[in-house]
Amino acid sequence: MKLEQVSLPVNNKLLSEYWSGSEKLHTFFQYPLRDESYSKRAEYLKNQSYNTKQLSETIRSFMEPYGLTGKINENLSYLADGSPVIVGGQQAGILTGPLYSVHKAISVILLAKEQTVKLGTKVIPLFWIAGEDHDLEEINHTFTISQSEPKKRVYSERSKRKTMASTTEINKSELKNTIEDIFKDYGETEYTQDLYKSVVSAIEESNTFTDFFTRCMHSLFKDEGLLMIDAAFAPFRQFESKFFQQMIENNEKIAQVVVEKEQLLSEFGFGTPISATTDNANLFFVKDGERYLLERKSDYYINETANIKLTKEEILEVAVNSPENLSNNVVTRPLMQEMTMPVLAFVGGPGELAYWATLKDAFELLNLQMPLIVPRLNITLITRQVEQLLEEYQLTIKDVFNGKVKELKDKFLDSIQDEKAKEQIQQLHELVEEHYEKLLEHLNRQQIHLDQIVQKNKSYHRQQFDYLKSKIDQQVILKHEKIIRQFNTISSEIYPNDNYQERVFNPYQYLTIYGPSLISDLLELPFEFSNNHNVVHL
Known part of the structure; x- marks a missing residue:
């Protein structure tokens, strides 16, 4: 396994300026992204009160x-004693969801290790599962590669x-069928059966989407x-409970300052990422198991x-007596995270x-500080098969991201066209057209009006x-199928559907190739938190 870091254009303006240390953008965050900010934040946390034992x-x-x-118990003990945490999170997708869920966990673990050394105090990695999310269409599928093309499995x-x-309870039988189809696409390797059995076992022991997600993630990161x-x-x-009460007491003010901040962000050219409104309560209410966004x-x-329809007093009563009926949204989730745990970053x-x-x-309104915000690691995994194809066609990773594979494939397809056959078919077409015209002229002279039938015959x-x-095209392509499949494999593995691999495939596709040590071996690589894209050659 080898790590290569490549510099790619960052299409996201806000992310690009964040990495560049833009003074204009820095005003929207508490801490600049540099080493001394971690020690400042750590000192701030020492002076705050968190119920870390509970x-x-x-x-x-x-x-x-x-x-x-053993390591989980150890980290739980450190947390109980007040150790700060590095937090990242994601929705509960099938087979951990897209690879970037795993990349977030890797980022959290590596950053916690790094800051433990630099600060001289234990820092804990923590993954926040967004199990309260109800948009199941976002998490009920994954992609595989079938016949060298990305295939959606739902x-x-x-x-x-x-x-x-x-x-949301899972239909275990239906989910097993989906998993079986997914693993069939992966093909048989020395690791396939053990991985398949472990996933089926996780389904058997799970009741909900979040159960299944947690078991998959836990199997990868428990050690x-x-x-x-x-x-x-x-x-x-x-x-x-008490933090929901604070949010309700300050609800109108929170909405107002977020709207104003987003307007300023938009004026600075960064858009309106959450489309905030002043009447949004930024809380969901759970009724009969369903989740509904509240407005004021x-x-x-x-x-x-x-x-x-609840009065302020009634919703405060919910926060006190049945807080499980309340749920955060994109605004209040970060605030809740800050109120419940000592977040270093x-x-x-x-x-x-x-x-x-x-x-x-909104943080300041509640007398809180925003933690450091660290962009996760961006990672692309390159299998040995793809590595060989890149070498064969003298392509770099950047070439693939820049669309050169498609150019080469189109050029190759043009080169193998049977132009002579097409020319002869065109001649036949012109000859038939010519004779139909003569036939029509003859029929018209005989006052036989069959224009529509003749046109129908021509169309046929x-x-x-x-x-x-x-x-003919199909046969030509079939004749050169191997080369075309190779081009498709490169594109599908590295830049599927013109998107980064980490946004499309899940980790089991690579675990079946590389084996169960994939995660621990990735964590041994010298990743650096930067705006570079990390390419891992398996």
Whole structure:
């Protein structure tokens, strides 16, 4: 395994300027992204009060059903004693969801290790599972490679209800069928059967999307001591009760300052990532298992679709007595994270960076500080097969990202066309057209009016000529299938659907090739947090 770092154009303006240390953008964040900020933040955390003992016990109770390793127990003890955490998170996707879920976890673990050394104090890696999210269409599928092309594999069970991932029960039989199809696409390797059995076992032991996600992530990271917590875990909601109350007491002000900050962000040319409004309560209410966004109207917290109408006093009562019926949104989730745990730094992707940029004033309104925001590692995995193809066609990773593979493939397809056959078909077409014209002239002279039937016959012949041409093209492509498949393999593996690999495939595709040590071996590589793209040659 070898690490290569390549410099690629950053298409996201906000991310690009964040890495460059833009003074203009820095005003939207608490700390600049540099070494001394970590020590400043660590000092700040020492002077804050967190109930880390209860937090640690809550996380322990969540993780116990999945198995507590020695390193997890050790990190839980450190957390109970007040050690700061590095946090990153993601929705509960099938087979961990896209690779970037794993890349976030890797980023969190490596940053925690790095800061443990630099600060001389234990820093804990923690993964925040967004199990409260209810957009199941975002998490019910993954992609594989089938016949050298990306193929979408979907868990087809549907629900019309907007239930959370953590409460949506999985159809185990249907999910097993989906997993079976996925592993068939992977093909047989020395690792396939063991991985398949472990995934099927995880399905058997799971009840919800979040259960299955957690078991998959836990199997990959348990030996690294990665702590995990589900945002929708009922005891965690109880722990958050007093913080929900603070959000409700300051609800209108939070909405106002976020709207103003987002407007300023837009004026600076960074867009409106969350489309904030002043009447958004930035909280969801869970009713009959479904999750509904609340608005503030005429002193009420409402959702007309669900016929929810609560006074401020009533929603405060919910926060006190049944906080599991409340849920955060994109604005309040970071605030809740800050109130519940000593966060040294938050690791996120470009989208998360954008919405955090709207929140500094909301943090300050609640007498909080925004933690350091660290963009996650961007990683592309290169298999040996793809490595050989890159060498054969003298291509670099940058070439693939820049579309050169498509250019080479198109050029090759042009070169193998049977132009002589096409020319002869064209001549046949012209000859038939000519004779039809003569036939029409003759019929018209005889006052036999069959123009429509003649045109229909001509159309039939045109279709047959087109069909013949397409069949010739198919045979030509079939004759050169190996080379075309090689071009497709390069594109599909590295830049599937014109997107980064980490946004499309899940880690099991690479675990079946490389083996179960993939994660531990990745964690041994000398990654650096920078705006470079990390290419790992397996």
